[in-house]
Amino acid sequence: MLNIEEITRMPSQSLLGRVAARESDSLTVCIEQYGNLIWSLAKRYSPSQADAEDAVQEIFLEIWQKADRFNPVMASESTFVTMIARRRLIDRYRKQARSIETSSFGSELDDQLVATSSSMVETIDEAAKATRCLEGLQPNQRDILRRSIHEGQSHSQISNDLEIPLGSVKSFARRGLIQLRQCMEKFSLSPQAGVAS
Amino acid sequence: MSSIENTNSRLQELAAGYSLGELSEAETQEIKSYDQKIFVAMVERLDEAAARAFLTFQGSVPSDAMPEELSQRLKHMAQGFLEKSMDVGPAKVELATFNVAPSSVGFREIVAWFCVAASVAVALCVWIPGRRNVQTSMLVLRDNLIAKSGDLIRSKWESPTPEQTPTQDLSAAQELGEVVWSSSAQQGYMTVRGLPVNDKSKEQYQLWIIDPTRDEKPVDGGVFDITNATESIIPIRAKLQVDKPTLFAITIEKPGGVVVSDQKRLPLLAKVIP
Numbered sequence: 001m002l003n004i005e006e007i008t009r010m011p012s013q014s015l016l017g018r019v020a021a022r023e024s025d026s027l028t029v030c031i032e033q034y035g036n037l038i039w040s041l042a043k044r045y046s047p048s049q050a051d052a053e054d055a056v057q058e059i060f061l062e063i064w065q066k067a068d069r070f071n072p073v074m075a076s077e078s079t080f081v082t083m084i085a086r087r088r089l090i091d092r093y094r095k096q097a098r099s100i101e102t103s104s105f106g107s108e109l110d111d112q113l114v115a116t117s118s119s120m121v122e123t124i125d126e127a128a129k130a131t132r133c134l135e136g137l138q139p140n141q142r143d144i145l146r147r148s149i150h151e152g153q154s155h156s157q158i159s160n161d162l163e164i165p166l167g168s169v170k171s172f173a174r175r176g177l178i179q180l181r182q183c184m185e186k187f188s189l190s191p192q193a194g195v196a197s
Numbered sequence: 198m199s200s201i202e203n204t205n206s207r208l209q210e211l212a213a214g215y216s217l218g219e220l221s222e223a224e225t226q227e228i229k230s231y232d233q234k235i236f237v238a239m240v241e242r243l244d245e246a247a248a249r250a251f252l253t254f255q256g257s258v259p260s261d262a263m264p265e266e267l268s269q270r271l272k273h274m275a276q277g278f279l280e281k282s283m284d285v286g287p288a289k290v291e292l293a294t295f296n297v298a299p300s301s302v303g304f305r306e307i308v309a310w311f312c313v314a315a316s317v318a319v320a321l322c323v324w325i326p327g328r329r330n331v332q333t334s335m336l337v338l339r340d341n342l343i344a345k346s347g348d349l350i351r352s353k354w355e356s357p358t359p360e361q362t363p364t365q366d367l368s369a370a371q372e373l374g375e376v377v378w379s380s381s382a383q384q385g386y387m388t389v390r391g392l393p394v395n396d397k398s399k400e401q402y403q404l405w406i407i408d409p410t411r412d413e414k415p416v417d418g419g420v421f422d423i424t425n426a427t428e429s430i431i432p433i434r435a436k437l438q439v440d441k442p443t444l445f446a447i448t449i450e451k452p453g454g455v456v457v458s459d460q461k462r463l464p465l466l467a468k469v470i471p
Contacts, residue, residue, distance in 0.1 A: 177247060
């Protein structure tokens with residue numbers, strides 16, 4: 001178990017701790033480590049490549065500004081970064097009620113697919129537990145959450161694709177996310193509320 | 198089920214809708230009738246679950262490679278951010294300087310409480326109004342473009358006719374803001390002061406860019422809203438390549454903008470002086 005000294009030392013040793021301390025190469029390393037992950041998210045949630053590029057710039061700025069709030073006791077860096085990115089993307093496109101089509105520029109990027117980033121490695125343990133929680137959901141709930149959270153599809157799009165009433169999609173997605181959270185708490189994935197705002 | 202349980206259940210459902218970015222207008226209004234601190238804390242827990250779910254789903258598929266040009270742009274931006282940070286001193290790492298008083302409450306709980314309190318405070322200021330942080334980011338992005346671009350064009354907004362001046366206050370009219378543009382980066386930002394806040398359901402502002410070297414037709418620079426009558430920074434989203442702009446113009450159009458503007462309502466112009 002970590003003692004207080006070890007815990008307080010951790011932020012300055014982590015990448016985000018180095019970003020918070022404004023170490024010279026830390027921001028570049030942060031771009032290299034999380035660039036593909038954030039780009040993958042932004043691409044799915046944005047209506048065009050130009051919008052996705054704007055969003056990525058805003059997300060990195062926010063990560064650098066909020067890096068001092070990262071707490072390794074609460075979550076991994078990847079989770080922290082993903083929380084900021086998702087929130088920014090949702091805030092950015094909430095006005096459009098996420099009625100946007102996200103596939104408009106995907107095809108031209110298919111040939112740029114790369115192997116899973118090494119930044120994901122640290123989340124293997126978290127991911128294994130999260131996988132168990134996701135497997136605990138009903139298959140249709142899991143599919144709807146995957147489409148909503150991972151693919152960035154709007155509930156209307158999901159409703160059309162799966163030929164399920166919009167109200168049911170909304171209900172499945174919300175209850176699925178709540179159930180997921182409860183399961184993660186049960187597995188003590190996260191002792192308290194989140195880390196980013 | 199008691200009324201308290203009913204309330205919590207409903208609030209949790211709304212928080213899940215918010216976390217998924219799928220709240221209706223009526224639900225957004227409904228949130229205001231609940232305790233905002235509890236709501237924000239619920240959203241955070243759900244946001245974290247959603248982030249972990251995303252990473253789990255993402256772990257089973259290859260990531261997309263970020264375009265090299267964007268990566269380079271981010272690295273330039275990082276340099277500007279670091280230089281700006283150095284101007285105001287290094288960032289303070291809150292956790293490292295956190296004063297842990299001896300108490301029966303565990304460090305974990307203190308840190309957790311601190312994180313929740315800090316994030317709730319920020320969330321209340323930033324999430325619900327939602328725009329201030331965006332404007333701060335825009336300011337940094339704009340300043341970075343100004344600092345890094347060798348071919349920066351900078352031009353002040355003016356009113357084409359006195360009667361169309363967006364504000365009747367002459368002193369304000371003299372400072373309507375400016376437009377900055379870099380053709381090499383194909384990026385630019387408008388700083389706009391004094392334009393009236395628009396009702397986006399009735400009309401929206403649209404930017405046009407004149408570049409005689411490419412076409413006589415103005416290039417659509419993007420549709421935008423003014424939510425702050427004092428000052429707004431708006432990124433330019435040129436739909437086509439712009440190499441040598443000579444004029445920037447803001448028109449008022451129907452929601453969503455138009456393909457060709459009749460320019461009947463033209464509150465601001467910015468001429469590029471060679």
